[in-house]
Amino acid sequence: MTAQQQTNPRSYAPTTARKVAFIGLGVMGWPMAGHLALAGHTVTVFNRTAQKAQDWAAAFAATGRVAHAATPRQAAQGADIVFTCVGNDDDLRSVVLGGDGALAGMRSGSVLVDHTTASAEVARQLAANAQAQGAAFIDAPVSGGQAGAQNGQLTVMCGGDPAAFEAVAPAIDSFARAVTLMGPSGSGQLTKMVNQICIAGLVQGLSEAIAFGQKAGLDMQAALQVIGKGAAQSWQLDNRGGTMVRDEFNFGFAVDWMRKDLGLVLQEAQRNGARLPVTALVDQFYADVQAQGGGRWDTSSLITRLR
Structure with missing residues (x-):
């Protein structure tokens, strides 16, 4: 198992075991699905790279409550809750809509929960x-990065x-420290946008402060x-200042992802x-x-422009 595929077990609050599907086993999805299995839920996973779904099922086989499916529709069949965590609006539509999409396999009364950072528009559409087929939808983007997902x-x-x-x-509590309803459909995505606006300004301010202090000889x-x-x-x-001073950026939330969000x-x-x-302005930074090859660097790499 790679570092990106790690799930660190934690204490889980007692809850009713549910049958769930998890679609998208990337840096965030792999550990999130893992926490659901470790918390006692029955989890069927789908990933566009089938081998990754098979690897995940093997990694959590000891729970006795996991399986992998060939399509999102098959993963969603019989599930109480279907979770998605993919790249963007188009990726989300591709795994949810259509004959092999998750919605085609969902039963009336089930809930689709999307953890993708996507547009408020696609949240309202989905x-x-x-609703048209008797299910419900919750847009539920997350903050906390890879470490937050793993822990x-x-x-x-x-x-x-x-x-x-x-x-x-x-069920979301299995991988979260805080879960909050912000309003009607799209409100979760809008709140995540507020979060990213704050982070962009904070990282640029921290970059300038560190660069200034270094020039001053501190x-x-x-x-x-x-x-x-x-x-x-x-x-x-607290978490990025020291690594910025040391020019360490090979971890964390990638610049490419931040540009998508911004x-x-x-x-x-x-x-x-x-x-x-x-x-x-920070988006252009x-x-x-x-342009200097840092698309996969952590967002704190903004400081490299000032060196």
Whole structure:
């Protein structure tokens, strides 16, 4: 098992065991599905690369509650809850809609929960598709990155019907530290956009601060420890400040993924009239990092532009 495929067991609150499907076993999906199995749920997985689904089922075979399927439809058949975690809007539509899509296999009364960071528009579309066949849809993007997924400590922001949310929240708790309903369909995705706006500004500010301190001749590891005890403290400072000083970026949330997310943010801002000058600027800074070959570097690699 690679480092990206690790799931670190945790204490799971007692809950009713459910039959679930999990579609998409990437950096986030693999450990999230693993936590569901370890928490006592019966889990059938699908991945577009079939070998990865087979590998996941083998890795969690000891739970006695796992299987893999050849299509999203087959994975979803008989499931109480179907989870998806894929790349973007088009990927999501490809595994949910159509004859082999998850919705084609879902029964009336089941719930589709999407953890993809996608547009609010596709969330509303899929909510309507699910409702048309008697199912429900919850858009549920996550924050916490690879480590949060592996440790079962994600923050999950949800949009959808309150009754459907209450039905799935105990299962989501298997891999989350906080699960919150933010409003109707699309509200989870909009909240994730707020999250990414905050992160973009924080990382750029931290990059400038570290670059400035280094030019001034400060011991920046010591400086970060000092300011981390005051008003400048943040998750980014605590978890990325030291690695930025050491030029370590081969981990974490990739620049390519952040640019995808900020593209969704800027598209939504164009629709609703919000003004995001700093976010638009940082998005272009991330384009510079991509141009220098850093598309898979952690988002904290913004500092490389200032060296």
